[in-house]
Amino acid sequence: MKLKQLHRWDLSTAEAERIQLSLSGEVVVDDEFATIETVCGLDVSYSGEERAAAACVVMSYPELEIVESVCKISAVCYDYIPGLLSFREIPPLIPALEDLASLPDLFICDGHGIAHPRRFGLACHLGVLLDRPVIGCAKSKFVGSFEKPGERRGSYEYLYHKDDLVGAVLRTEENRKPVFVSIGHKVTLETSIAVVLGCTGRGRIPEPVRQAHLTAGEE
Numbered sequence: 001m002k003l004k005q006l007h008r009w010d011l012s013t014a015e016a017e018r019i020q021l022s023l024s025g026e027v028v029v030d031d032e033f034a035t036i037e038t039v040c041g042l043d044v045s046y047s048g049e050e051r052a053a054a055a056c057v058v059m060s061y062p063e064l065e066i067v068e069s070v071c072k073i074s075a076v077c078y079d080y081i082p083g084l085l086s087f088r089e090i091p092p093l094i095p096a097l098e099d100l101a102s103l104p105d106l107f108i109c110d111g112h113g114i115a116h117p118r119r120f121g122l123a124c125h126l127g128v129l130l131d132r133p134v135i136g137c138a139k140s141k142f143v144g145s146f147e148k149p150g151e152r153r154g155s156y157e158y159l160y161h162k163d164d165l166v167g168a169v170l171r172t173e174e175n176r177k178p179v180f181v182s183i184g185h186k187v188t189l190e191t192s193i194a195v196v197l198g199c200t201g202r203g204r205i206p207e208p209v210r211q212a213h214l215t216a217g218e219e
Contacts, residue, residue, distance in 0.1 A: 001100050004129055009077065009091050016084050020120040027114065027124050032186035033105055033133050036061050039199060040104035041208025042126070044089045045216035052076045054092035055216035058104050059208045062198050071215050072096040082142075083117055086125035097130070106133040106187065106195065108206050110213070112142050115159055115167040115182035127185020134184030135192045136167075137206055141180055151175050154197055168193050172200040179205060 007019055039061045045053045051073065058068040072095040078088040089111070111122030113136035123136030144161035146169045153174050159167035159182070167182030170193055181192050199206035205213075 001097050001103060001130070003094060003097060004131065006129055009087060011087065013081060013084065016081075016087050017118065020084075020116075020118040020125075023128055024114075024118055024120040024124065026128050027120065027183070028127075028186045029114075029183050029188060030186070031133075031188050031191050036105045036195065038067060038102065038104045038106075039195070039206075039208050040100070040107045041206060041210070041212040042093060042107060042109040043209055043212035043216050044092050045213065046076065050076055052089075052092040053216040054089070054096045055212040056093070056096045056100055057208055057211040057215055058100065058102055059199075059211065061105070061195075064199065064202075064207045066211065068100060068102050069211070069215055070096045070099045072099065085111055086120075086122040089122060090125060090129065093126075104132070106135065107184070108135045108137055108196070108199065108209050109184070110138065110205070110209050112136045112138050112180065113167070113182035113184035115142060115144060115161065115180060117143055117161075119164075119166070121182070121184075123182065123184025130185075133186040135187055135195060136180075136182040136184045137196050137209060138180045138182075139177075139205065141169075149178055156181075156193060165189070170196060172197065172206075173204050176204050
């Protein structure tokens with residue numbers, strides 16, 4: 001895959017926040033794809049503060065069979081700062097993304113999209129960088145408030161932040177904690193909910209993301 005060159009990654013906190021605010025206007029919140037036949041899960045695993053393993057696992061959709069798997073090891077080059085996760089995780093992911101032989105129809109990452117103080121979380125940053133549909137699916141809330149969804153699989157409630165609808169709190173497994181779904185780029189919230197549900201059933205988190213997590217953890 002070829003990726004855009006958006007900016008430098010070695011930025012101060014203030015510079016990174018300005019980049020997020022600037023690029024947030026480029027996020028597309030409509031479905032911009034014909035069909036979804038492949039979904040790529042992304043995840044980064046860390047060994048201490050020096051080593052990162054970044055994995056991309058492409059799966060067929062809706063069959064959820066592995067099509068391709070890539071994992072790359074690199075040095076950690078950015079501290080963990082709440083709200084700036086993309087500056088820590090995208091640099092390790094870039095070599096793995098560039099090494100993909102296929103072009104996935106849609107990506108899912110373990111992180112937030114517009115459910116972010118500056119409406120530009122990891123999923124948005126990846127989407128603009130890749131110019132592809134991306135969904136954010138996080139295991140915990142970062143910003144916003146919501147009503148508790150029902151306990152049945154598929155139940156959800158909307159997530160609001162400062163009166164803006166920024167995501168959905170979705171139950172992917174009965175009687176287990178929900179996940180937090182939000183738009184990354186070129187996909188609607190309704191489609192994001194449907195795809196996350198279509199990618200779960202074997203566990204709480206989307207199977208492509210789970211497989212990426214397992215792959216990164218093995219390195």
